[in-house]
Amino acid sequence: MITELSATMISSYKRCYRRFYLEYIEDLKPVAGSEALTVGSSYHENLENILKGQEFNHDGLAGKMAEAFQKYVDYKSWQAAPEQDFKIRLSRGVYLKGRLDAVTQDGFPVEHKTTGSMGIEKYIDHLAYDDQISLYMLVTGKERAIYTVIQKPTIRLKKDETEEEYLERVSQWYNEEPERKILTLNVVRTKNELEEKRQEIIELAKEMRHRRLFYRNPNACMITSCPYASICLNYEPDIQLTGFYKKERTEIEPCKF
Numbered sequence: 001m002i003t004e005l006s007a008t009m010i011s012s013y014k015r016c017y018r019r020f021y022l023e024y025i026e027d028l029k030p031v032a033g034s035e036a037l038t039v040g041s042s043y044h045e046n047l048e049n050i051l052k053g054q055e056f057n058h059d060g061l062a063g064k065m066a067e068a069f070q071k072y073v074d075y076k077s078w079q080a081a082p083e084q085d086f087k088i089r090l091s092r093g094v095y096l097k098g099r100l101d102a103v104t105q106d107g108f109p110v111e112h113k114t115t116g117s118m119g120i121e122k123y124i125d126h127l128a129y130d131d132q133i134s135l136y137m138l139v140t141g142k143e144r145a146i147y148t149v150i151q152k153p154t155i156r157l158k159k160d161e162t163e164e165e166y167l168e169r170v171s172q173w174y175n176e177e178p179e180r181k182i183l184t185l186n187v188v189r190t191k192n193e194l195e196e197k198r199q200e201i202i203e204l205a206k207e208m209r210h211r212r213l214f215y216r217n218p219n220a221c222m223i224t225s226c227p228y229a230s231i232c233l234n235y236e237p238d239i240q241l242t243g244f245y246k247k248e249r250t251e252i253e254p255c256k257f
C-alpha cells in the first residue's frame with residue numbers, strides 16, 4: 001500500500017480527523033474560495049512571475065503586496081527557481097509530495113506566507129513548530145529554509161474613498177515601517193529535529209492507514225473557522241452537496257483505507 005502525504009494533508013489530519021476525512025478521503029473541496037484565499041493565491045502567482053523576472057499583475061491588494069515584496073525583499077540574491085514539484089520516499093510505501101514555492105540556486109527551499117489577523121510577531125513565534133518548513137527541509141536535504149512573511153493590510157476602505165485611493169494608501173502603508181510588515185527569515189532545524197520529523201511522518205502515515213473512526217475535534221474550529229463546518233455534522237456520501245465539489249483523483253490515490 002502506498003501513502004502519499006503532503007504538508008496540507010498532514011496539517012488537516014493533525015487538526016481534525018473529521019476534516020481530514022471530508023477533505024482527503026471523501027475528496028470534497030469547497031466551491032468558493034474565501035477572499036483571504038483568493039488574495040493569497042494571487043499574491044503567490046505574482047511572486048512566481050517576479051522570481052521568473054516577468055511582469056506581474058499590479059491590480060488589487062495582491063498587486064500591492066507583490067509590489068512591497070519586490071521593493072523590500074532581496075530575492076535577486078537567491079537566484080531561485082520558482083514552483084518546484086517534489087516527491088520523495090520516506091520509507092517503504094510512504095512518500096512526501098508537494099510543491100515548493102521556490103528553491104534557491106544553492107538548493108535551499110523558499111516559502112512565501114501571508115498573515116492576517118494573527119499578526120507578524122505571533123507568526124514568527126509559530127515558525128519554531130511549523131511542520132511545513134521542516135518537511136521542505138527534509139525534501140531538499142537542507143537544514144535551513146528561507147521564509148518570507150507579509151502582513152496583509154490592516155487598513156480598510158473608507159466610506160468616502162475610491163478603490164484606487166484605498167490601494168494608494170495600502171502602498172503608503174507598506175512604505176511605513178516595512179520591516180514590521182514584510183520579513184525575510186532564515187529558519188533552521190537540526191539534523192536530529194529533521195530525523196524526528198521524518199519518523200513522525202512515517203508514524204502518521206501508518207496511523208492514517210489503520211484509522212477507522214474519523215472523529216471531530218470541536219476545539220479546532222473554535223480557534224479558526226473551518227470550511228467544512230456546514231457538512232461536518234450531517235454529511236451523507238450519497239446526497240448531492242451544494243457548495244462542494246468532488247476532486248478528481250490523479251495518479252496514485254493518496255491514502256487507501
Ligand code: SF4
Nearest residue numbers: 016019216221226232
Ligand atoms: S467543523 Fe470542527 S469538528 Fe467539524 S470538521 Fe471542521 S474542525 Fe472538525
